[in-house]
Amino acid sequence: MRTHRLELLPAVDVRDGQAVRLVHGESGSETSYGDPLEAALAWQRAGAEWLHLVDLDAAFGTGDNRERIAEVVATMDIKVELSGGIRDDASLAAALATGCTRVNLGTAALESPEWVAKIIAEYGDRIAVGLDVRGITLRGRGWTRDGGDLYETLARLDSEGCARYVVTDIAKDGTLQGPNLELLKNVCAATDKPVVASGGVSSLDDLRALATLVPEGVEGAIVGKALYAKAFTLEEALEAVSV
Numbered sequence: 650m651r652t653h654r655l656e657l658l659p660a661v662d663v664r665d666g667q668a669v670r671l672v673h674g675e676s677g678s679e680t681s682y683g684d685p686l687e688a689a690l691a692w693q694r695a696g697a698e699w700l701h702l703v704d705l706d707a708a709f710g711t712g713d714n715r716e717r718i719a720e721v722v723a724t725m726d727i728k729v730e731l732s733g734g735i736r737d738d739a740s741l742a743a744a745l746a747t748g749c750t751r752v753n754l755g756t757a758a759l760e761s762p763e764w765v766a767k768i769i770a771e772y773g774d775r776i777a778v779g780l781d782v783r784g785i786t787l788r789g790r791g792w793t794r795d796g797g798d799l800y801e802t803l804a805r806l807d808s809e810g811c812a813r814y815v816v817t818d819i820a821k822d823g824t825l826q827g828p829n830l831e832l833l834k835n836v837c838a839a840t841d842k843p844v845v846a847s848g849g850v851s852s853l854d855d856l857r858a859l860a861t862l863v864p865e866g867v868e869g870a871i872v873g874k875a876l877y878a879k880a881f882t883l884e885e886a887l888e889a890v891s892v
């Protein structure tokens with residue numbers, strides 16, 4: 650029997666001021682879904698406890714949406730996980746100053762290990778690391794560059810006390826093909842820390858399948874395209890994973 654309910658984190662990815670969804674995280678594959686604040690408020694009204702908010706321009710290095718993102722976080726009453734372009738003291742300070750509950754680091758965990766170890770020690774569970782993978786190779790800089798082996802990096806971050814991982818199978822992301830359950834099971838077997846699953850959710854059955862992995866360490870699931878494409882409603886999703 651599960652002891653915890655799977656947390657759901659509806660996603661709002663912001664590019665050029667708009668809420669968008671990408672396919673495989675590829676720049677240029679955007680479908681636009683309008684105002685990010687309206688999208689975030691809609692998920693909050695539907696009962697979300699978390700928002701997964703991404704500054705895609707900052708992740709790609711094509712600018713940033715910092716003011717828009719800060720406005721979204723300030724308006725939300727729910728917890729926000731913020732990511733994209735958090736790679737140094739200044740960008741971390743700006744992200745934390747929004748009042749988000751935690752930040753999610755991608756590229757920095759691959760390219761600036763000493764800085765990441767330092768901020769993990771300083772900020773504890775306000776820092777999560779996004780392990781964005783193709784196969785078992787990590788990808789950074791907007792998922793355009795290889796960044797090493799998943800399990801070696803996971804072992805290093807674990808030894809530094811990283812509190813949580815957000816695991817994305819890039820091959821699944823934005824495709825509505827179902828999550829990579831094998832990858833999630835393997836990551837959970839390699840760490841005692843909670844794992845947030847990302848990529849591929851297409852149906853309520855996918856969410857139920859992810860919920861069966863809660864005892865293994867899957868704490869939550871990011872849901873993007875399926876909600877925007879109206880494959881199901883957030884209310885239905887929350888009901889499907891209620892214990």
Ligand SMILES: O=C(O)c1ccccc1N[C@@H]1O[C@H](COP(=O)(O)O)[C@@H](O)[C@H]1O
Binds near residue numbers: 703707734753
């Ligand atoms: O979420 C996406 O679709 C995405 C696509 C391409 C690159 C990054 C993406 N999202 C998230 O951005 C951060 C990584 O940003 P950075 O490397 O720290 O600047 C990470 O949470 C990705 O999952």
